[in-house]
Amino acid sequence: MSEKQIDEVSGVSTTGHEWDGIKELDNPMPRWWLWTFYATVVWALAYAIAFPAWPLINSATTGLLGYSSRADVKNELAAVEAAKADYVAEIAAKSVEEILADENLRTFATAAGSATFKVNCVQCHGSGAEGGPGYPNLNDDEWLWGGDIESIRQSIAHGIRYSEDADTRVSEMPAFRDVLQPGEIQQVAAFAASLSGMNADAEMAAAGKPLFEQNCAACHGESGNGNREMGAPDLTDAIWLYGSSQAEIAAQIRSPKHGVMPAWGGRLGDVAVKELSVFVHSLGGGE
Structure with a gap:
């Protein structure tokens, strides 16, 4: 067993640890710190006994006080x-x-x-x-x-186009790709764009007007103001659900998108x- 080394300055023995010429003094912990540490150990044990603490397979210990944060x-x-x-x-x-x-x-x-x-x-x-x-x-x-x-x-x-609810709102714009020629679809799109004041080719819009009256006015109205009883949108404002460019309008006329909202009543x-x-x-x- 090696002899204890005594620090010359303090007269306290060292732990024997040394790092870069620096030695660690073996001073005892202060009494107040030790008693505080012991108290925390006792407190922890008491807490573990009084309150839910130790995990079990399907639950945990309930503790003597029966406290439950979930309750x-x-x-x-x-x-x-x-x-x-x-x-x-x-x-x-x-x-x-x-x-x-x-x-x-x-x-x-x-x-x-x-x-x-x-x-x-x-x-x-x-x-x-x-x-x-x-x-x-x-x-x-x-x-x-x-x-x-x-x-x-x-x-x-009751939702929109929600097939599981008998009272759901239903409106479905037909796909005009089988009704109108590609050029005619562009003309109707130009006229629809012009209804809300957007820039559109005047000649194409003029050609699209009679096509609109023949194919679209039944739902959207002759002036394009829409029909709420049928869920047909107003085409004269600046609000467009699937885009307001002439190309986007033409795409909707050619092959329309139909959104679905679930019926929230049952849920x-x-x-x-x-x-x-x-x-x-x-x-x-x-x-």
């Missing part, structure tokens, strides 16, 4: 549900028009609908409900099927659909 959360959620039960019951009993007329119910439904929208609708309509190519902007005043509160509820509850329930309807109506585009 706390469950109780808090139950308290929240109880607090809003009266509002939910009123919403279930009233129509969306009556909910709008009641300031307290409208405020509650808007907040609840906002949460529902963030979970179920932002994937298509965007976090700000601004939409995108093929997905309608819910903030503007252009509504294919109407923007009053009941029309919005109907669209949300979310009547109350959530009403709340979602009130929220969408509140975005600014609701009529």
Whole structure:
């Protein structure tokens, strides 16, 4: 056994460790630190015995106190549900028009609908409900099927072209590639573009007007203002679901795209659909 080395300056023995000429003194730990350390060990053992701590195969030890953070959360959620039960019951009993007329119910439904929208609708309509190519902007005043509160509820509850719901809204523009010649499709596209004030070849637009009246006016109207009963969009504004260039309009005439929105009534329930309807109506585009 090697002899202890004593540091000449402090008179304290060293641990025998040396690094680059620097030796480590073997000073004892302060008493207060040791007692603090021992106390934490005792506290940890007591905590492990009193509270859930040790993992088992399918659960964990419950602890002598029987505390459960999950139970706390469950109780808090139950308290929240109880607090809003009266509002939910009123919403279930009233129509969306009556909910709008009641300031307290409208405020509650808007907040609840906002949460529902963030979970179920932002994937298509965007976090700000601004939409995108093929997905309608819910903030503007252009509504294919109407923007009053009941029309919005109907669209949300039963969906658009959703085959599993018998009451879904249905509109389908035919593919005119089998009806019109390629040149005629370009002429109709030019005329449709001109309806909203976009630059279009005047000669082609003039030639497309009678073709439009023969093939498109039945749904979109002679002036192109659309028809909400049929879900036919207004062609005179600057809002285009699948693009506003003449080429994009021609592509839609040639082989139209038809979006599908699921029916949310069966998925979310009547109350959530009403709340979602009130929220969408509140975005600014609701009529």
